[in-house]
Structure formats: structure tokens, C-alpha cells
Amino acid sequence: xxxxxxxxxxxxxxxxxxxxxxxxxxxxxxxxxxxxxxxxxxxxxxxxxxxxxxxxxxxxxxxxxxxxxxxxxxxxxxxxxxxxxxxxxxxxxxxxxxxxxxxxxxxxxxxxxxxxxxxxxxxxxxxxxxxxxxxxxxxxxxxxxxxxxxxxxxxxxxxxxxxxxxxxxxxxxxxxxxxxxxxxxxxxxxxxxxxxxxx
Ligand SMILES: Nc1ncnc2c1ncn2[C@@H]1O[C@H](COP(=O)(O)OP(=O)(O)O)[C@@H](O)[C@H]1O
Ligand SMILES: [Mg+2]
Numbered sequence: 001x002x003x004x005x006x007x008x009x010x011x012x013x014x015x016x017x018x019x020x021x022x023x024x025x026x027x028x029x030x031x032x033x034x035x036x037x038x039x040x041x042x043x044x045x046x047x048x049x050x051x052x053x054x055x056x057x058x059x060x061x062x063x064x065x066x067x068x069x070x071x072x073x074x075x076x077x078x079x080x081x082x083x084x085x086x087x088x089x090x091x092x093x094x095x096x097x098x099x100x101x102x103x104x105x106x107x108x109x110x111x112x113x114x115x116x117x118x119x120x121x122x123x124x125x126x127x128x129x130x131x132x133x134x135x136x137x138x139x140x141x142x143x144x145x146x147x148x149x150x151x152x153x154x155x156x157x158x159x160x161x162x163x164x165x166x167x168x169x170x171x172x173x174x175x176x177x178x179x180x181x182x183x184x185x186x187x188x189x190x191x192x193x194x195x196x197x198x199x
Contacts, residue, residue: 001070002072002078004069005079006083006094006102008091008102016104017082018134018166019102020045023195025176025177028054034055034078037058037082038060039060039082039090051171099127100129103129103130103131105132105134130198132159133146133155134159135160155194156194157191159187
């Protein structure tokens with residue numbers, strides 16, 4: 001079975017889909033087979049994947065989700081699952097089936113508070129979880145303030161607030177494809193390495 005990583009956080013706009021797509025490209029480029037499962041009815045991951053055509057993407061929901069995720073994990077080395085903002089029962093079952101949960105959060109109190117349900121679910125299901133600070137502004141204390149609040153399960157690596165992430169998403173690409181030597185590309189590589197190192 002391939003490794004299943006679920007991207008979840010109740011708050012919309014935290015960056016679940018953006019972070020997932022950047023990492024998907026990174027891992028694919030390292031030679032790993034990557035399958036995507038889109039549980040968000042908004043379907044933005046599916047649209048991104050259809051612009052590329054190099055990763056199978058299954059749009060799924062409700063009772064189908066578990067079997068679709070496991071079917072993907074039988075075929076691919078790595079399965080990345082994108083979640084909608086709210087998905088109580090479905091999210092719990094998905095977290096149970098996952099090897100790792102990545103919870104992106106912007107460094108604001110509202111995003112950090114919104115982490116509580118998913119952190120609690122992962123703890124109950126005994127699935128490892130890492131919080132990833134996303135859209136970190138280039139200056140100011142926001143990231144450090146967030147790190148003072150969230151101490152457990154927080155990745156040292158973080159993603160900056162960068163236009164190239166938005167530009168890349170819009171054309172079905174990753175930042176590393178548009179700007180291979182950018183800070184954005186090296187951030188994504190560092191996050192991937194940190195997630196690879198988690199058992
Ligand atoms: N690191 C980032 N830098 C710049 N814009 C970002 C970044 N992460 C997310 N965004 C933007 O924020 C918005 C919400 O991101 P998205 O990935 O759709 O969040 P979610 O999937 O959690 O709802 C999108 O417009 C996206 O382009
Ligand atoms: Mg999304």
C-alpha cells in the first residue's frame with residue numbers, strides 16, 4: 001500500500017489545496033508515483049490535475065471516499081487527499097485511513113484556533129499530524145507569534161506568502177516548474193523532506 005497523506009484544516013483558505021499541489025509535483029519529480037483524491041466538492045484539485053495529466057485524480061465523497069482512497073493506495077506510492085473545509089464523519093474516517101495529516105494554517109489566531117478539531121481527531125485516531133505555517137509574511141512577527149502559541153506538532157519548515165504559488169496553481173503547475181531556483185521552490189523541497197522523515 002502507498003503512503004496516504006491527508007491535507008485537512010477546517011478553515012477554508014488555509015492553503016490545503018495549494019500546499020498539496022506543490023508537494024505533489026515535488027514528489028512526482030523525484031520519481032514517486034503520486035495519486036490524488038479530491039474530497040472537496042469545489043473540485044479545485046481536480047481542475048489543477050486535469051491541466052497537467054501526469055497524476056491520476058479521483059473526485060470522491062461520502063461513502064465512496066474510503067474505498068477510493070484505498071484503491072489509489074494500491075496503485076500509487078503516495079496518495080495525497082484534499083479535504084473540504086468541513087467534513088466531520090468523512091474527515092474522521094479519512095484520518096483513520098491516513099499515515100499522516102498535514103494541517104496548513106496561516107499565522108493568525110483565527111487559523112490557529114480552527115486547527116483544534118483536526119488536531120483532536122488525529123490524536124484520537126492515532127494518526128501523526130503536522131501543522132504547517134503557510135502564507136507567512138516576509139516581515140513582521142506573525143510566524144514567531146504563531147510558534148509561541150502552537151508548540152506541538154509544528155513543522156519548522158514553512159511556506160511564505162508568494163505570488164508564484166498562485167500563478168502556478170492557475171496554470172496547473174508548481175512553483176518549481178515556473179521558477180526552479182526560487183525561494184518558493186526550495187521551501188517546498190524542504191517541507192517535502194521534513195514530511196519524508198516522519199515515520
Ligand atoms: N503560500 C501562499 N502564497 C500565496 N498565496 C497562497 C499561498 N497559499 C495559499 N494561497 C492562496 O490562498 C487562497 C486559498 O488557498 P487554498 O489552497 O485554496 O486553501 P484551501 O484549500 O485550504 O481552501 C488561494 O487563493 C491561494 O492561491
Ligand atoms: Mg481547497
